Amino acid sequence: MRVGYPCLNLALNRGTNRTLRLASLGDQARIRAVVAANIANLEAIIRFNAEHRVRLFRLGSSFIPFASHEAFPYDWRAAHAGALRAAGALAANSGQRLSIHPGQYTVPGSPDERIRAASLAELRYAAGLLDLLGQPDAPVVLHVGGAYGDKPAAAARFIASLENEPDILRHLALENDERTWSAAEVADIARALHTPMIVDTLHHRLNPGGIPLPRAIERALPTWRSHRPKLHISSQDPAKNPGAHAHGIDPADWDELLAALDEAGAPDVDIMVESKGKEQSLRPLGHPTIPALSSPTTAPRAGAA
DNA sequence: AGATGTCAAGCGGAT
DNA sequence: ATCCGCTTGACATCT
Numbered sequence: 001m002r003v004g005y006p007c008l009n010l011a012l013n014r015g016t017n018r019t020l021r022l023a024s025l026g027d028q029a030r031i032r033a034v035v036a037a038n039i040a041n042l043e044a045i046i047r048f049n050a051e052h053r054v055r056l057f058r059l060g061s062s063f064i065p066f067a068s069h070e071a072f073p074y075d076w077r078a079a080h081a082g083a084l085r086a087a088g089a090l091a092a093n094s095g096q097r098l099s100i101h102p103g104q105y106t107v108p109g110s111p112d113e114r115i116r117a118a119s120l121a122e123l124r125y126a127a128g129l130l131d132l133l134g135q136p137d138a139p140v141v142l143h144v145g146g147a148y149g150d151k152p153a154a155a156a157r158f159i160a161s162l163e164n165e166p167d168i169l170r171h172l173a174l175e176n177d178e179r180t181w182s183a184a185e186v187a188d189i190a191r192a193l194h195t196p197m198i199v200d201t202l203h204h205r206l207n208p209g210g211i212p213l214p215r216a217i218e219r220a221l222p223t224w225r226s227h228r229p230k231l232h233i234s235s236q237d238p239a240k241n242p243g244a245h246a247h248g249i250d251p252a253d254w255d256e257l258l259a260a261l262d263e264a265g266a267p268d269v270d271i272m273v274e275s276k277g278k279e280q281s282l283r284p285l286g287h288p289t290i291p292a293l294s295s296p297t298t299a300p301r302a303g304a305a
Numbered sequence: 306a307g308a309t310g311t312c313a314a315g316c317g318g319a320t
Numbered sequence: 321a322t323c324c325g326c327t328t329g330a331c332a333t334c335t
Contacts (some may be wrong), residue, residue: 006327006328007327007328007329008328008329015328015329015330017327017328017329017330018330018331019329019330019331020330020331020332021331021332024331058327060327060328060329061327061328062328062329062330064325100326101327101328103326103327103328104325104326104327105327106327142328143327178326227334241324241325243325243326244326291323
C-alpha cells in the first residue's frame, strides 16, 4: 500500500500552485519566476516525501500558470525542460509517482467546440508536463464533466474528443464524481477509451450508482492493465456541505476502503489521500515520522516560502 | 504586515 | 434569475 497527498505540504509550508493573474501574463520574467518557485517547491516536497517514504504526490493544476491559454507568451516546454527533468529525476530516484488534476473547466464532452478545444489544450499541457518530468506512469486525473441532460450523447462526445489523442491518453485517468457520473458509468467510458479509472470513495458514497464500493473497485481494477491501480480517499467534513473534505481521514473510512480492496482482490494499490490536512493526514496511516505542525494557528501562509 | 475581495474557464444544483 | 461550490488556495490591492 502506497499513499500520497495533493498539491502542498503544510510542514514545509510549500506548495505547487503558485500562480499569477491573467493580466500579468505580459511579464515573462514574472511567469518564469513563478514556475521556478513551483519547481523548487516540488523538489523540496519530493525530498520530504523520500525521507518519510511517501510515494505519491499531485502537482497543482497551475504548476505552469496559463500554460494552455492562447495568451501564454513563450514556449514553456523548451524553457523549463531542463529544470523539469531534474525534478523528475529526483522523484524517480525515490520511486515517487506524480499526478495532476485539471480543474472543472476541462470538459472534453462539451457541445461547445471552443470549450472542447480549450479542454484538449489543457490536457495536452498536463500530459506534456508529466512527460517532461519523466513520469510515464503518472495520471492526468479528470472528471467526465457535464451531461447536458443527455448522458449517452455527452459520453459519446467525450470519447470522440479524446479517442485520437494518444499523447493525452497515455496519461489520462477518469474519476467518478459526486453527482453526475457514477463509478460504473465512468468505467464504461474508460473502457471505451482504453484508459484507466480512479474510484473516489467520498464521491462514490454520494453517487454510488446502485453498487457498493467493492463492486466499484472491481470494475476499476482491470482498467489499469499493466499500471499500478490508483484510488482516492477522503472523509466528509461534518460541518460542511456534502462533498467537502475533512481535515483528516476518518479511521472508519480508511478501514472501509481497506476491506473493500481486500474483497475486490487488490490489497496493494496507490491511494491518494485528499484532505485539508495534506501530509499530516498520512501520519496515522503508516507514516509516523512525518513531523507535526508546531502551531497550526500561527503558521504562515502556505506558499510563502 | 495584515485583511479582504477577487481570480480564465463550466457545470449542476440550490436559493 | 442569480448564486454557490468545486481542482485549490493564492494574488493584488487597500488599509
